[in-house]
Amino acid sequence: MKEPAKEAPTVSAILFLLAGPILWAGHLLLVYGVQSVTCVVGSGSVAPSALIRTLVVLVTLGAILLLCLALFFPGRLAHMLRYQTPDRDNHVFSVRVERLLILLSLPAVIWSGAAAFLLDACGLSR
Amino acid sequence: MSLARSVAAFLLLLALQGCSGVQSALDPSGTEAERIDTLTWLLIVFSTTVFLAVGLITAAALRGGGRWRARLANERLVIGGGVVFPIVALTLLLGYGFYLMGPGSPAAARADGQLRIEVVGERWWWRVTYVDETGRRVESANEIRLPVGRPVQVELTSADVIHSFWIPRLAGKLDMIPGRTNRLTLQVAEAGISRGQCAEYCGGPHAFMSFFAIAMPEDQFTAWLDREAGDARNPSGEDQVAGQALFLSSGCVACHRVRGTEAQGTIGPDLTHVGSRHSLAAATLENDPDAFVRWIRDGQHVKPENLMPPYEIFTDGELRQLAAYLDQLR
């Protein structure tokens, strides 16, 4: 039997495996938050659509950067999250799951960022 | 047939009944509703397929034995089904969404400079004003008439609380918000009648806040609008004349307008052509003399809490005269 102390904490495991979807969710929250708040507050005076586009681009680039870091340096991320798996198979498996989910999240982040350029910024909120 | 079977058959019939008819989104007759209908079926079929596939895979993994499990654990299936498939499928769906909502979309095609209909949600009826190409304003209530094949811009707002304007056969629903104007473009494909319903709870008789949308061929519509723009017809028969006198002397004029008479109230629905409408009191009653009588005497039972006071002062004869007058306002 394994010593329980050697098992990585569950929270770390979840954060590590779901790094992609978590960043994706955070990105979505920021994009929608920025869009709604700017539309409500800036009524025409600040040219909200230009402002919204800039903010969305910044948030999206930030999210892409983080996702790429997590994609290319899973070891660093695991270390940061204190996600140690002594079992080698287990480690390989975790990294692959993490990477696949990041690959799924990257297009999602890019698409939701692209919406800022394809749609009228405040026109459809009603 | 056993009881359970007959109950099931009855429920199925009820459910099917809900799929057609004047107020069904599954029986579309307008451009936007057709788009919604297509998207609905697309999503239902797509999700069902994915659901069944995942179910089958799960069943195979649980019961299929080693060989199936090995096959399912294949990397290509994981990457193909878990990454490539969702990316392709969702990208297509998103592209379609962008097309529908974007600037080049059919929905964005504004009916500028053409017929406009302003609809104001009131507790618990609809104030309807047609504004035609020349800027002529024609006020009506509790019914919407539309020319077939021509996009019409509908401008929605509210006089009191939030209501929601929904004609399932013609378009999606859109809220009516005080101090805000929401725009909707309606384009009807064929002549016929559809039913609309307030779709945001707005107090007591909310459920009785409905209306009919009547689509008619272009020439008939133009003729109708010209007639609707005119003043009320003068009563001719004895009963009708007596009814008008009652109408003008009983306080109705404080709330109702009948163009061409002294009645110039604006609190309640315009009654200039009330007799020609498809229904009474926002699609609560049919439109015939008996219904007028019921409405004036028993309005608070027919549509509890509505904002027209009940009139118990009239004799049956007087009620008949009033009804005769209102009924000929066509």
Ligand SMILES: [Cu+2]
């Ligand atoms: Cu309502």
